[in-house]
Amino acid sequence: MNIPITPLTFVIVCPFLFLAGFVDSIAGGGGLISLPAYLFAGLPVHYAIGTNKFSSTFGSSVAMVRWFRQGAIPLKLAAPSAAAAFIGSVAGAHISLVLEERVLLTLMLVVLPFVAYVVLNRKIMKDVGVENERITGKTYAVTVSSALVIGMYDGLYGPGTGTFLIIALTVFAGLALRTAQGLTKAINVTSNVAALVVFFMNGQVVLPLAAAAALSNMAGNWCGSGMVMTKGTAVVRPIMILVLVLLFMKILTELFV
Numbered sequence: 001m002n003i004p005i006t007p008l009t010f011v012i013v014c015p016f017l018f019l020a021g022f023v024d025s026i027a028g029g030g031g032l033i034s035l036p037a038y039l040f041a042g043l044p045v046h047y048a049i050g051t052n053k054f055s056s057t058f059g060s061s062v063a064m065v066r067w068f069r070q071g072a073i074p075l076k077l078a079a080p081s082a083a084a085a086f087i088g089s090v091a092g093a094h095i096s097l098v099l100e101e102r103v104l105l106t107l108m109l110v111v112l113p114f115v116a117y118v119v120l121n122r123k124i125m126k127d128v129g130v131e132n133e134r135i136t137g138k139t140y141a142v143t144v145s146s147a148l149v150i151g152m153y154d155g156l157y158g159p160g161t162g163t164f165l166i167i168a169l170t171v172f173a174g175l176a177l178r179t180a181q182g183l184t185k186a187i188n189v190t191s192n193v194a195a196l197v198v199f200f201m202n203g204q205v206v207l208p209l210a211a212a213a214a215l216s217n218m219a220g221n222w223c224g225s226g227m228v229m230t231k232g233t234a235v236v237r238p239i240m241i242l243v244l245v246l247l248f249m250k251i252l253t254e255l256f257v
Contacts, residue, residue: 003047003206012041013209014216021059021220024162025066031056031159032112034217039251045104047206049096049158050199054210056158057192059217064185072182077135077143081183082190084144085151089191092155093198104157105251111157112248133176142173147187154188155195162188 016037024030034056038048067073096104146168154161162184169180199205 003043005206005209009041009209010212013037013213016040017055017059017213017216018220018223021062021217021222022224023220024059025063025221025224030059030217030220031161034213035159041209043206045101046097046199046204049104050196050202050204051206051210051213052158053192053196053199054205054207055213055217057189057196058214059221060162060185060189060192062218062221064182064189067182067185070182072178073186074135074179074183077140078183078186080140080144081147081187084148085154085187085191086194088148088151088153089155089194090198092152092157093195094155095152096156097198097202097204102255105255107157109248109251109255112159133179134174139173139175143169143175143183146172147191151187151191151194154191155198158195161191 017034020030020034020037022030023033031052035048035052038052039045043051064073099107146165150161150164150168153164165184165187166177166180169175169183170177173180175183196205
């Protein structure tokens with residue numbers, strides 16, 4: 001399938017991908033901006049998801065390196081969690097590929113309100129603090145199982161994955177927010193890579209656009225990586241709401257018009 005790519009496609013996608021990286025490094029939920037950007041530009045759903053996985057992989061890698069250098073990624077937890085995320089994401093990506101485009105659009109219509117609520121409601125997460133953090137057998141069980149399930153969601157669809165992981169790791173695994181942030185980046189990179197391999201092997205990645213978008217996303221992550229998450233949330237929230245409204249309108253148009 002030939003996907004028409006014009007200069008206008010890059011003009012639409014690249015600024016949004018920069019913004020997505022910036023937002024994701026501050027508050028999470030960058031996928032709520034990046035995936036709609038590809039859809040706005042006219043890419044079919046499967047190509048939009050596959051191409052988004054390419055750019056997200058590079059963008060999230062920048063953030064992961066940042067957290068790793070700060071010592072916020074416990075490798076003993078990261079290794080089994082990343083393995084579980086890889087398995088889950090591969091399964092989710094294969095499921096995504098066999099679903100019809102209309103099914104995926106309907107899924108987005110159903111999932112997006114819940115994803116948006118979780119992303120925009122920062123009161124859900126409470127920080128226990130690194131000094132009170134206790135890593136037990138339960139921590140391993142919750143972290144690995146969360147990586148498996150949410151990794152599958154990431155391969156299937158994606159937006160909100162990072163925020164879901166942070167919530168699971170703080171609320172249910174009892175990790176400090178700083179540790180959860182770092183571990184989330186490691187898991188997210190792995191699930192992105194796994195899904196990307198599946199979509200790429202099935203020809204669902206538009207490489208020229210993906211490469212330019214990846215650079216934009218990396219630049220956004222780099223610029224936003226020095227800002228505090230809570231301060232950034234107030235800035236990006238109106239943008240996310242606007243993007244969600246536009247995406248809803250587009251999906252409704254494609255499904256019912």
